[in-house]
Amino acid sequence: METRxxxxxxxxxxxxxLVGGPEDGTPVLxxxxxxxxxxxxxxxxxxxPDGIRVVAPDLRGYGRSQTAPVDATRGLSDFAxxxxxxxxxxxxxxxxxxxxxxAHSMGCGVxxxxxxxxxxxxxxxxxxxxxxxxxxxxxxxxDGTPTTADFAGTGGGTANPDFVARIQxxxxxxxxxxxxxxxxxxxxxxxxxxxxxxxxxxxDTVLSTAVGEDNYPGDAKPVQSWPGIGPGDRGxxxxxxxxxxxxxxxxxxxxxxxxxxxxxxxxxxxxSDTSLFDLAYLGSLDLVPGWPGAEACPPQPMVGxxxxxxxxxxxxxGSFREVVYxxxxxxxxxxxxxxxxxxxxxxxxxxR
Numbered sequence: 153m154e155t156r157x158x159x160x161x162x163x164x165x166x167x168x169x170l171v172g173g174p175e176d177g178t179p180v181l182x183x184x185x186x187x188x189x190x191x192x193x194x195x196x197x198x199x200x201p202d203g204i205r206v207v208a209p210d211l212r213g214y215g216r217s218q219t220a221p222v223d224a225t226r227g228l229s230d231f232a233x234x235x236x237x238x239x240x241x242x243x244x245x246x247x248x249x250x251x252x253x254x255a256h257s258m259g260c261g262v263x264x265x266x267x268x269x270x271x272x273x274x275x276x277x278x279x280x281x282x283x284x285x286x287x288x289x290x291x292x293x294x295d296g297t298p299t300t301a302d303f304a305g306t307g308g309g310t311a312n313p314d315f316v317a318r319i320q321x322x323x324x325x326x327x328x329x330x331x332x333x334x335x336x337x338x339x340x341x342x343x344x345x346x347x348x349x350x351x352x353x354x355x356d357t358v359l360s361t362a363v364g365e366d367n368y369p370g371d372a373k374p375v376q377s378w379p380g381i382g383p384g385d386r387g388x389x390x391x392x393x394x395x396x397x398x399x400x401x402x403x404x405x406x407x408x409x410x411x412x413x414x415x416x417x418x419x420x421x422x423x424s425d426t427s428l429f430d431l432a433y434l435g436s437l438d439l440v441p442g443w444p445g446a447e448a449c450p451p452q453p454m455v456g457x458x459x460x461x462x463x464x465x466x467x468x469x470g471s472f473r474e475v476v477y478x479x480x481x482x483x484x485x486x487x488x489x490x491x492x493x494x495x496x497x498x499x500x501x502x503x504r
Contacts, residue, residue: 153200157216160244162237168216169238170208172197175246177205178500181274183235184208185257185281186388187319187332187368189215189357192256195350196485199493204500207244209235211262213362213388221366224307224383224390227397228258232265239273250410252500254278257423257482261285261392261399267410268402276499277412280492281423281482284457285403287394289430292450294460296400299449302375305431307383307393308365309372320363324355332358339428342419342481354486378444379431400461409470413495414462416455417480417487425453 155172170182170190180200182193190208197206210217211231222230238244245251253274255263260282266273286296290306299305314330326333333355337344340354347354365371370387374380383393391397421428428434433451435443443449462472475495477488485492 153197153202153204153206155194155197155206158243160238160241162241163234165212165218165220165234167212167218167234167238168210169244170206170210171244172206173200173202173204175205177203179205179207179245179247179251180496180500181235181239181251181253182206182208183253183255183259183262184211184214184357185259187358187361188256188354189360191215192354192357193485194353195489196254196493196496199489201497205245207238209238210360211235213367215357215360219362219367222370222387222391223385224370224387224393224396225385226391227399228261228265228391229269230391231262232269235262236266236270236273250275252276252496254280254496255282256280256485258283258388258392261397264399264403267406267408268399271406271408274410276410278496278499279412279414280484281416281420282414282458283392283423284452284454285398285400285461286457287397288389288392289432289452290394291452291457294453294456296394296398296457298394299432300377302377302382303393303395304375304377304382305379305449306395307372307381307390308370308387309381309384310429310431311369311389316363316369319359319361319368322359324359339421340481340483341487342417342479343487346487350486378442378449379435379440400457404461404464404468406465406470409465409468411499412462412465412470412472413475413499414458414472415475415477415484415492415495417477417482417484419479420482422482423454425455426451427454
């Protein structure tokens with residue numbers, strides 16, 4: 153499928169949108185994750201058949217969209233409201249009505265927020281390696297109970313400062329383990345060879361990330377509990393901190409419940425019950441000093457939390473199906489593009 157880019161003004165900012173397929177085609181919205189952009193979807197978009205209308209925006213502060221502040225106190229609502237405004241743009245979606253959506257990582261949190269705040273906009277949902285409905289880090293059980301009252305170990309201060317600096321510098325090398333290319337190879341996928349000829353394209357999406365306290369990673373605040381840093385109120389990582397983002401109840405009780413397919417890799421290094429980006433799990437490996445132990449600060453059971461909330465979603469009248477790919481990491485549509493495309497097309501069958 154050939155694509156082109158459109159510049160659309162919505163909610164006071166210019167959003168860059170990747171568009172492909174005929175105007176009268178079956179509409180599919182694609183929402184990318186953190187430290188990437190709409191072009192991260194191209195390995196999947198290329199496999200979509202004629203008759204699909206693809207709309208994939210660059211979220212604010214990513215790709216070629218305008219760099220605008222992110223108010224973390226609203227959770228992921230700044231992103232969700234931006235995307236909802238695009239659904240009302242008839243130059244992107246000529247046909248009014250609900251659309252199918254596929255989302256990746258943080259983008260899944262954006263879609264969860266939309267299911268709660270903008271009911272009826274989606275006909276079906278594919279969640280790929282989704283952020284837990286209880287946010288990222290700082291919760292101890294399947295009910296999303298906060299590990300500490302100050303939400304220590306979450307938010308903008310948890311980002312590796314060298315990784316952030318290398319994004320800002322546009323570093324394209326692979327020598328340092330914290331370089332964007334090294335992180336792309338080690339954390340975004342289980343097998344670096346799966347990046348193939350798209351490696352530099354996908355690296356471009358990582359390097360498109362706007363860096364700063366109002367964007368990625370955001371600000372931080374000192375707290376009393378280990379490891380001494382807590383979430384601020386600005387920027388991307390704070391939008392996912394559990395004090396700001398917790399849509400579990402709203403998702404389980406959503407007024408409109410489209411069918412959900414949840415796809416993930418069994419070797420996901422970012423969103424898992426043993427996440428290498430969860431400071432509590434890193435502490436248990438003695439990679440962050442001073443960890444107070446599993447009783448005081450257990451790793452977040454991210455996968456278990458998502459499964460428990462989606463089960464409640466199903467019990468309340470919705471439906472979901474979980475698909476797990478063996479030897480696959482955080483980006484199944486890059487590592488298993490044919491299989492993920494097939495899952496998306498299966499969701500579209502009732503619409504088409």
